[in-house]
Amino acid sequence: MKPDALRGHLDALLLATLDGRQLHGYAIIEALQQGSGGVLDLPTGTVYPALRRLERAGHVSSDWSTVGGRQRRTYRLTSSGQRALSAERSAWREFTSVIDGVLGGGKWKQV
Amino acid sequence: MEAGVIDRYVADLDGRLRGPRAAKDDLLTETRDSLVDAVEAHLESGLSSSAAERRAIEEFGPVGTIARAYQAELAVSAGTRTLVTIAVVLPLMHVMWELNRWFFIGAWDPHMDAPPAWYLWLAKVNDMTGIVAAGVAFAALLVGRYLCRGRTHSATMGKLASGLALCSVAAVMTGQVAIMAATWHVDVRMLLLSPPVTIASAISLVILIWLGVLARRCLSCATIVR
Structure with missing residues (x-):
């Protein structure tokens, strides 16, 4: 999947990746790639500015800590981030349901 | 490796x-x-x-693509830092002048001619400019916090913050230059009332130059984002 298709969804993907766990930057990138079965193809460098943006919005907090013998910045969801993730998930379900209704021959096509 | x-x-x-x-x-x-x-x-x-x-x-x-994304974040960071500095430093400068007036300037010297009404009006406007600029910076920080929860692009946020910082500093500088020029015109002796007042004037000048440099750097961070 190309970066253009991901534009606008990266923040939600990052929030979902951090749901219930604390990860450093590269671990987030690995988790994103594993979660998508290796299909996500975005420049990994774009993840860091996105994490800063989420941190500025108060959805993510970060700390420097020692992981694997190296100092790393680790990220976790805040309660605001948890709420933003729930809202993103609801919006996504609604969106896919509507699009599927039109493109996928769902309930709306039969009306 | x-x-x-x-x-x-x-x-x-x-x-x-x-x-x-x-x-x-x-x-x-x-x-x-x-x-x-x-x-x-x-x-x-x-x-x-x-x-x-x-x-x-x-x-x-590609380094160019990544640099653009990073620079947008740095522009927001520079803008936020400059706005925080304005919101904190200008009220402190106002307090410094109030203390100066209280302890060293005091009531109007009866041996001097009373200043014209326009001068008093200008002095009042100049007093208020710093406080208003600090209030605008503080409000911008709150609005920025709200905007970054939406889909506002970081590059736009950086440009807004730096533009606002530069306007605030320009307004305060204009006020300071105007009041100094007006004082010179009305009674030049008032510019050199006492060493504490002269020191406060020098400190104000240094602070304003420093804020001007910060705002200029901040604008430069925001405008190199393509």
Whole structure:
């Protein structure tokens, strides 16, 4: 999947990746790639500015800590981030349901 | 592990970025860590050292693209820092002048001619400009916090913050220059009332120049984002 298709969804993907766990930057990138079965193809460098943006919005907090013998910045969801993730998930379900209704021959096509 | 390719990439990125040193160093440290992690992962998967480095750099993204995304964040960081400085320093400068008036200037000297009404009006406006500029900076920080929860692009946020910072500093500087010129015109002796007043004037001038430099740097951070 190309970066253009991901534009606008990266923040939600990052929030979902951090749901219930604390990860450093590269671990987030690995988790994103594993979660998508290796299909996500975005420049990994774009993840860091996105994490800063989420941190500025108060959805993510970060700390420097020692992981694997190296100092790393680790990220976790805040309660605001948890709420933003729930809202993103609801919006996504609604969106896919509507699009599927039109493109996928769902309930709306039969009306 | 060779660090040459990674070092060159990070140095290239470093050379393209402008912004607060600490924020920039944080981003560059994370970049280097991420590239080293990626190289290690590719080495484990069986690639040679040079192939692993090349793959890590390719996956991270073209340096120009990454620099634009990083610069937008640095512009927001610089804008926020400048607005916080304005919101804190201008009220302190106002307090310094109030204390000066209280302890060293006192009531109007009866041996001097009373200043014209326009001068008193200008002095009042100048007093208020600093407080209003600090209030605008504080409000901008709150609005910025709200905007960044939406879909407002970081580059736009950086430009808004720097523009506002520059306007605030320009307004305060104009007020200070206007009141000094007006004082010179009305009664030049008032400019040199006492050493504490002269010192306060010098401190105000240094603070305003410093804020001007901060706002200019902040605008430069925001406008190099393409």
